[in-house]
Amino acid sequence: MPEALPRLPGVDRGKDIICTCDGDLLHAYAGETVAAALLAAGRRTLRQSPRQDAKRGLFCAMGICFDCVMTIDGQTGVRACLTPVRDGMVIATR
Secondary structure (H helix, E strand, C coil): CCCCCCCCCCCCCCCEEEEEECCEEEEEECCCEHHHHHHHCCCCCCEECCCCCCEECCCCCCCCCCCCEEEECCEEEEECCCCECCCCCEEECC
16 A cells, blocks of 8 residues: 555645556545646656657646546546546556
8 A cells, every 4th residue: 555645734635545547556635636646646747648758747737738638447538637536546647
């Protein structure tokens, strides 16, 4: 099980959630987006472009640029910056 991120004084966080990302366990909190959970876990590359294999990360964080699209629970083209995490979610960046 991944190590929980610290709970800071004065910051209310949702319940603990465990997802998988590319087969690795991912610790998150309810109310966070997939992109926020991945960034908090230290992942800066959210996907790679299909033609040039260029690394893509969180750019606009509001669903306009589509740089954070990935496969979530088998559905392709899902924007990670708009999708809330949920327990048991399966995330694929490739």
